[in-house]
Amino acid sequence: xxxxxxxxxxxxxxxxxxxxxxxxxxxxxxxxxxxxxxxxxxxxxxxxxxxxxxxxxxxxxxxxxxxxxxxxxxxxxxxxxxxxxxxxxxxxxxxxxxxxxxxxxxxxxxxxxxxxxxxxxxxxxxxxxxxxxxxxxxxxxxxxxxxxxxxxxxxxxxxxxxxxxxxxxxxxxxxxxxxxxxxxxxxxxxxxxxxxxxxxxxxxxxxxxxxxxxxxxxxxxxxxxxxxxxxxxxxxxxxxxxxxxxxxxxxxxxxxxxxxxxxxxxxxxxxxxxxxxxxxxxxxxxxxxxxxxxxxxxxxxxxxxxxxxxxxxxxxxxxxxxxxxxxxxxxxxxxxxxxxxxxxxxxxxxxxx
Amino acid sequence: xxxxxxxxxxxxxxxxxxxxxxxxxxxxxxxxxxxxxxxxxxxxxxxxxxxxxxxxxxxxxxxxxxxxxxxxxxxxxxxxxxxxxxxxxxxxxxxxxxxxxxxxxxxxxxxxxxxxxxxxxxxxxxxxxxxxxxxxxxxxxxxxxxxxxxxxxxxxxxxxxxxxxxxxxxxxxxxxxxxxxxxxxxxxxxxxxxxxxxxxxxxxxxxxxxxxxxxxxxxxxxxxxxxxxxxxxxxxxxxxxxxxxxxxxxxxxxxxxxxxxxxxxxxxxxxxxxxxxxxxxxxxxxxxxxxxxxxxxxxxxxxxxxxxxxxxxxxxxxxxxxxxxxxxxxxxxxxxxxxxxxxxxxxxxxxxxxxxxxxxxxxxxxxxxxxxxxxxxxxxxxxxxxxxxxxxxxxxxxxxxxxxxxxxxxxxxxxxxxxxxxxxxxxxxxxxxxxxxxxxxxxxxxxxxxxxxxxxxxxxxxxxxxxxxxxxxxxxxxxxxxxxxxxxxxxxxxxxxxxxxxxxxxxxxxxxxxxxxxxxxxxxxxxxxxxx
Ligand SMILES: [Zn+2]
Ligand SMILES: [Zn+2]
Numbered sequence: 045x046x047x048x049x050x051x052x053x054x055x056x057x058x059x060x061x062x063x064x065x066x067x068x069x070x071x072x073x074x075x076x077x078x079x080x081x082x083x084x085x086x087x088x089x090x091x092x093x094x095x096x097x098x099x100x101x102x103x104x105x106x107x108x109x110x111x112x113x114x115x116x117x118x119x120x121x122x123x124x125x126x127x128x129x130x131x132x133x134x135x136x137x138x139x140x141x142x143x144x145x146x147x148x149x150x151x152x153x154x155x156x157x158x159x160x161x162x163x164x165x166x167x168x169x170x171x172x173x174x175x176x177x178x179x180x181x182x183x184x185x186x187x188x189x190x191x192x193x194x195x196x197x198x199x200x201x202x203x204x205x206x207x208x209x210x211x212x213x214x215x216x217x218x219x220x221x222x223x224x225x226x227x228x229x230x231x232x233x234x235x236x237x238x239x240x241x242x243x244x245x246x247x248x249x250x251x252x253x254x255x256x257x258x259x260x261x262x263x264x265x266x267x268x269x270x271x272x273x274x275x276x277x278x279x280x281x282x283x284x285x286x287x288x289x290x291x292x293x294x295x296x297x298x299x300x301x302x303x304x305x306x307x308x309x310x311x312x313x314x315x316x317x318x319x320x321x322x323x324x325x326x327x328x329x330x331x332x333x334x335x336x337x338x339x340x341x342x343x344x345x346x347x348x349x350x351x352x353x354x355x356x357x358x359x360x361x362x363x364x365x366x367x368x369x370x371x372x373x374x375x376x377x378x379x380x381x382x383x384x385x386x387x388x389x390x391x392x393x394x395x396x397x
Numbered sequence: 398x399x400x401x402x403x404x405x406x407x408x409x410x411x412x413x414x415x416x417x418x419x420x421x422x423x424x425x426x427x428x429x430x431x432x433x434x435x436x437x438x439x440x441x442x443x444x445x446x447x448x449x450x451x452x453x454x455x456x457x458x459x460x461x462x463x464x465x466x467x468x469x470x471x472x473x474x475x476x477x478x479x480x481x482x483x484x485x486x487x488x489x490x491x492x493x494x495x496x497x498x499x500x501x502x503x504x505x506x507x508x509x510x511x512x513x514x515x516x517x518x519x520x521x522x523x524x525x526x527x528x529x530x531x532x533x534x535x536x537x538x539x540x541x542x543x544x545x546x547x548x549x550x551x552x553x554x555x556x557x558x559x560x561x562x563x564x565x566x567x568x569x570x571x572x573x574x575x576x577x578x579x580x581x582x583x584x585x586x587x588x589x590x591x592x593x594x595x596x597x598x599x600x601x602x603x604x605x606x607x608x609x610x611x612x613x614x615x616x617x618x619x620x621x622x623x624x625x626x627x628x629x630x631x632x633x634x635x636x637x638x639x640x641x642x643x644x645x646x647x648x649x650x651x652x653x654x655x656x657x658x659x660x661x662x663x664x665x666x667x668x669x670x671x672x673x674x675x676x677x678x679x680x681x682x683x684x685x686x687x688x689x690x691x692x693x694x695x696x697x698x699x700x701x702x703x704x705x706x707x708x709x710x711x712x713x714x715x716x717x718x719x720x721x722x723x724x725x726x727x728x729x730x731x732x733x734x735x736x737x738x739x740x741x742x743x744x745x746x747x748x749x750x751x752x753x754x755x756x757x758x759x760x761x762x763x764x765x766x767x768x769x770x771x772x773x774x775x776x777x778x779x780x781x782x783x784x785x786x787x788x789x790x791x792x793x794x795x796x797x798x799x800x801x802x803x804x805x806x807x808x809x810x811x812x813x814x815x816x817x818x819x820x821x822x823x824x825x826x827x828x829x830x831x832x833x834x835x836x837x838x839x840x841x842x843x844x845x846x847x848x849x850x851x852x853x854x855x856x857x858x859x860x861x862x863x864x865x866x867x868x869x870x871x872x873x874x875x876x877x878x879x880x881x882x883x884x885x886x887x888x889x890x891x892x893x894x895x896x897x898x899x900x901x902x903x904x905x906x907x908x909x910x911x912x913x914x915x916x917x918x919x920x921x922x923x924x925x926x927x928x929x
Binding site: 205206208209212325326327328329330331332335336337338368370371374375 | 824
């Protein structure tokens with residue numbers, strides 16, 4: 045893939061067009077492997093190993109192993125250590141500022157998963173915010189998103205189409221519990237991403253008064269422990285593999301999405317297959333995954349949140365990193381805002397939605 | 398609307414047949430009258446509403462959503478109704494994403510039935526504002542007449558029967574004498590009398606045939622008839638009234654007044670093939686010739702038939718079976734006994750409008766195979782094999798009736814365009830347009846095909862389309878003209894609709910010819926030689 049020209053934009057028609065931009069933040073470059081902050085000689089969420097990495101959050105497509113040094117929140121560094129073993133990291137807590145060369149760098153809560161941060165870069169009188177992944181909904185497992193006024197907003201667009209409007213999570217948890225109580229001889233098997241989604245579903249179940257033990261797939265155990273170490277209450281959790289089919293009747297079982305339809309689930313008592321993901325809003329997506337109970341629960345901003353955040357932060361320029369960037373860029377154009385799509389590679393939006 | 402839209406959602410996602418039946422039965426027990434009657438009609442495909450055009454739906458959404466954002470969304474979602482259901486921005490004074498409960502299914506159906514074309518968009522928009530995404534989806538599917546939830550009419554009726562502890566075959570027997578919202582049916586379910594259908598000319602489900610694969614049949618057990626290329630028709634007469642029904646149970650009496658007139662006064666139910674007089678298929682030795690399907694097509698789908706049409710394309714019915722003769726229900730009798738009754742009955746009918754499907758004389762299966770092979774010259778589709786002792790039963794029953802079509806024709810074509818499929822296939826480019834070469838060396842479309850491939854092949858074809866797109870026109874992708882596909886089809890005829898001047902009947906993908914360069918695909922001239 046060719047290195048991305050910093051001035052190419054993808055306009056809403058899908059055709060590449062070249063527009064003249066007021067050139068904000070010339071000290072930041074977008075290349076396919078990540079966002080490069082030249083005066084700090086550091087990369088944000090690079091897709092390949094680099095000397096100096098600024099990491100927004102622990103999801104594998106943003107936090108990769110093998111960097112020289114990683115700057116991230118203490119939670120994110122702990123998640124990276126769990127995944128990659130010992131890493132050289134510099135913890136930057138929310139609200140703290142570090143300087144790399146002439147650039148001041150602060151981490152602001154993004155509300156996406158435990159430890160997730162927006163990165164605020166200040167240099168040459170300009171403020172640039174890189175959102176990483178974010179959402180605006182309440183989440184008992186992480187600090188809420190804080191809007192930061194800036195000149196350039198570098199935003200995600202995972203759910204960047206107006207068909208994506210996530211329902212209130214309470215409604216989805218009610219549906220889950222409704223299905224569980226309607227079939228006490230079965231169990232509900234919920235596919236949920238191991239970092240963030242699983243813990244959020246558990247914490248929301250608890251908040252809805254579901255005090256029963258919850259059973260989890262082995263791939264979720266260490267992450268749940270890590271969340272608890274950071275003070276997130278998850279209640280009674282047991283490994284699903286150690287439980288008998290009899291014990292699992294009428295219970296909620298969580299596993300990573302990849303385990304939903306594999307042999308692992310065959311031992312469960314006639315599971316109702318559920319999946320917690322923003323993609324579940326589209327019928328065919330749910331059908332393809334063989335999901336019987338699609339739960340529209342997302343850790344990303346939906347279309348309304350993406351556009352509301354842009355209005356609220358009111359940047360003079362918007363750069364769109366990953367997802368359905370064409371539509372969001374087009375929307376900005378409709379509202380007389382300067383926007384362009386960055387052709388970054390390596391971000392997978394499918395699994396973690 | 399909420400209970401109905403939840404039922405539809407449940408049916409979309411539920412995999413097991415029993416769980417689907419349980420969902421339907423639950424709904425049928427708990428929903429109020431007449432909502433549940435309308436729901437049952439919607440599930441069985443018996444709810445006919447004046448369809449709101451897709452263009453009208455696009456027009457109302459265009460008033461609220463930027464057209465390009467809508468197009469991008471539709472390209473992602475695939476289905477128009479679902480895209481509108483998901484994207485619909487409510488009026489500012491409406492609570493978001495909540496079905497406010499103000500719209501009952503019966504009220505919605507009533508409204509849709511009375512809607513004039515001009516007022517439809519505004520009325521739909523107003524209703525959409527009261528619903529959540531599931532409700533909007535259900536409403537739009539009802540309004541556009543495309544409510545496909547992946548269940549058969551039979552399953553819906555079984556769910557209904559299960560709800561009230563009735564026998565589904567008993568339900569089936571009275572079904573076609575009743576009209577939505579089926580008040581009598583629910584009254585019966587709740588302990589009332591079984592509805593009595595006598596005296597009304599109602600449809601009985603057709604008996605259908607399995608394709609004959611490799612097996613050989615013993616002609617001592619099976620009788621053979623020619624397979625005619627028309628449409629199956631059921632003629633139902635009560636002595637006073639006459640109705641003609643298509644295979645799907647649609648009333649086509651008005652389309653064939655010549656036949657209805659000729660059948661006037663009969664008290665019987667007949668099964669046969671609707672054909673037009675002509676020479677294209679068969680000859681005297683096959684029990685009489687008939688015009689091509691193309692000629693019959695001129696008569697199909699018309700509500701008013703001109704005298705000119707009746708004169709140019711005179712219809713007749715070639716009779717296959719007699720189900721009911723006066724007070725006698727013959728369906729339980731063996732085919733041979735019904736055939737004897739049919740022959741006697743047919744002798745009393747107007748020979749200009751009715752004749753008998755001939756039984757093919759063949760000593761054994763080999764001789765039949767030979768006769769069948771010889772029939773290609775006479776442009777006959779194939780033969781039917783019917784077990785001599787078979788009763789007349791609804792649907793396809795293994796071992797009773799077989800259709801043995803002649804081998805299909807094939808042609809090598811080049812893929813030109815692709816579009817996403819519907820339903821389960823909406824994330825795949827599964828509908829393709831294929832072309833053959835003209836004299837001038839230009840590729841011209843000759844067929845659209847969306848079947849014949851395996852799931853594996855579909856994935857591959859989808860990947861090909863995505864990786865070889867050269868142009869997009871809305872949902873249609875134009876692809877590099879490099880992929881050769883062998884299409885199988887039953888016949889080819891002249892067509893004014895295609896620039897190529899030819900159209901195929903039943904084209905489907907036989908093989909993907911990755912080995913073949915596109916220059917070696919067939920020409921339209923070759924295809925024309927196959928026109929009979
Ligand atoms: Zn993430
Ligand atoms: Zn991401």
